[in-house]
Amino acid sequence: MRQFRLAQTGEGIKECELVQWFVKEGDEVEEFGRVCEVQSDKATIEISSPYAGVVRRLHHKPGDVVQVGEVLADIHTGEEEEAPAAAAAGAAAGARAPQPAGGAAAPSFAAAGVQPSYSSSDEQLGEGKVLTSPAVRHLARQYGINLRQVPATGPGGRVLKGDVLAYIEGMQGAGTAAAGRPSAAAAEQAAASMLAAAGAAAAPLAAAAPPLAPAAAAAAAGEESLEPVVVQLRGYRKAMAMVRHMTASAAIPHFHFCDEVQMDALLELRQRLRADPSLPPGTKLTFLPFFIKAAGLALREWPFLNASLSPDQGSVLCHRHVNVGVAMATPHGLVVPNIKDVQNKTVLEIAAELARLQDAATANHLSQADISGGTFTISNIGTIGGTYATPLVNPPEVAIMAVGRMQRLPRFAEDGLTVVPSSIMSMSLGADHRVVDGAALAGFATAWRQYVESPGRLLLHLR
Structure with a gap:
């Protein structure tokens, strides 16, 4: 064995x-x-x-x-x-105590000291590879619901808690809900409590359940509860991991640099490329691949921003490869996968890899290789309406960039007299002042901005 x-x-x-x-x-x-x-x-x-x-x-x-x-x-x-x-211990582990009348209780085992074992069939209930969280599976098991039958509204076909609750409401409305099952309002409260203890053994709610807490009683009575809901942090939001990471970031002596970027030339180029019949079908050509490519080239010119500080802080490791991380908000929390060797990739190759990473992040299937080895990070806060930010460095990296939303704003033309409408995007940089000085950060910002404002310059560095 x-x-x-x-x-x-x-x-x-x-x-x-x-x-x-x-x-x-x-x-x-x-x-x-x-x-x-x-x-x-x-x-x-x-x-x-x-x-x-x-x-x-x-x-x-x-x-x-x-x-x-x-x-x-x-x-x-x-x-x-x-x-x-x-062998005897294994047989004893399979011996279950009789269920009490009136409802199914959590399983107990006949042999003292034998811990329960669990099989995948106990957890799956026939739902197979349905994308959802353990807490939602727990809720579905309480009602005997096959998750394959629940219409999914989450990203990538993910079944959300609200989907299961809506399905329960439909069952009750049709008179098909099992007798003795709690109402959907009580299920909402039960789901919240399960999030706080998703690993506990299931204890189905029944008519003989213990007295409800004030919040649960209010929910069962159809009243809105103002009691706080405790949600245990798991996965990407794991509490201690986030604490460790943010503590490490906060210990870095940061300084920041902000500027604005003229986007008209890149906007026109992207529109032409998206209309080009030679563009591979299904290609998502957003601005981000251009930003990543520009960062890869600018970082080669300013290598101290594409670096890591040694643990003893006595040396700096300047990386020859440029692996640009992209901050992504997913249903499972924030994650920063990175695109490897962007200095050697075309804009189309970067766009394809970015789409792959976004799909993997949404499905919660990023590999260890996807999230390790980053040397610089870009956060696109413009997708959620942000303009400026003061981003925190993602250690052991020494620099990070945040790009904001694009706005149509009045600006002076080159003659200094005529006011013209311009497409303007803000850019914010954060750096570790132990490694990067102000001149280097400003130099990188200028190089990156020139690539974005004059995207034809990217052609000079194709490999």
């Missing part, structure tokens, strides 16, 4: 949330075959088995937080016979 433990999934990662099992107890698994999917504060990763054999026991269920080094599963490899005691 081999114990399959959670290995280190990335630098500094100490724990992961178990998202789903791809196997159940009794399944045969091949060496390097996929076993489960886990999510750290940085990425979602599929874990493969180092052994070939039969899965004897799954030690955790989806939604559990597993520490690095903890046992995920027991796998019988056939190299040695199981001890009779181990």
Whole structure:
């Protein structure tokens, strides 16, 4: 019997949330075959088995937080016979106590000291690969709902909590809801509490439930509750990971630089390119690929912004490759994947890679390689209506850029007398003052702005 433990999934990662099992107890698994999917504060990763054999026991269920080094599963490899005691313990683990009348209670086990095991069939309820969160799966299980039947309104076909609640309302309106199930209003409150304890064993709500808390009582009575809802931070929003990262950023002595960029030439060029019949079908040619390419070229001219400070702060590592990270807001929180070697990529190649990363981030399927190795970051706050920002450096990087929304504003023409309408975009830079001085940051900003304002200059650096 081999114990399959959670290995280190990335630098500094100490724990992961178990998202789903791809196997159940009794399944045969091949060496390097996929076993489960886990999510750290940085990425979602599929874990493969180092052994070939039969899965004897799954030690955790989806939604559990597993520490690095903890046992995920027991796998019988056939190299040695199981001890009779181990077999007896496995049989005892499957013996469930009778259910009390009036409602299904959380399962208990006949053998004292034997921890419950969980199979993927317990968690999936036939919904297969439906994209949703563990808390929403928990809610669906309480009502016996197959998530495949729930119309999804979230990004990428993700089933949201509101989708399940709306489905429950429809069932109750049609008179098909199971007898004794709580109302949708009570389900809303139950879902909120489940978010605070998504890893706990399910305890279905029934008529004999304990007295409701004030907030739950108000919800059940159809009244709006003003009580705060506690939501446990998980995944990308994992509390301690965010605290560590923001603490590291706050310790950096920042300084900032802001400027505005004339966008008329790039706006005209993009319109012509988007109308070009030779543009590959499905290409999303936004401004961001041009910004990323311009950053790649400008960073080659100002290498101290494409650098990392050593842990002892005694040296600076100037990177030869330019890996530009792009801050993305997803249903799972903020994530910063990066595009590798943008200095050698065309604008079209950058656009294609950007689309791939956006799709992977939305589906919560970014790999460790996607989110590691960044050397510079761009945050496009203009997509949410922002103009200026004071962005914080993403350590160990030493510089970051935020681009704002484009506005049509009056500006003087080159003669200095005529006022003309211009497309203006704001740009904000933040840097680590231990590595970057004001002259270098201003020099980089000027180089980047010139590439954007005169996009024809990008042609001079094609490879």
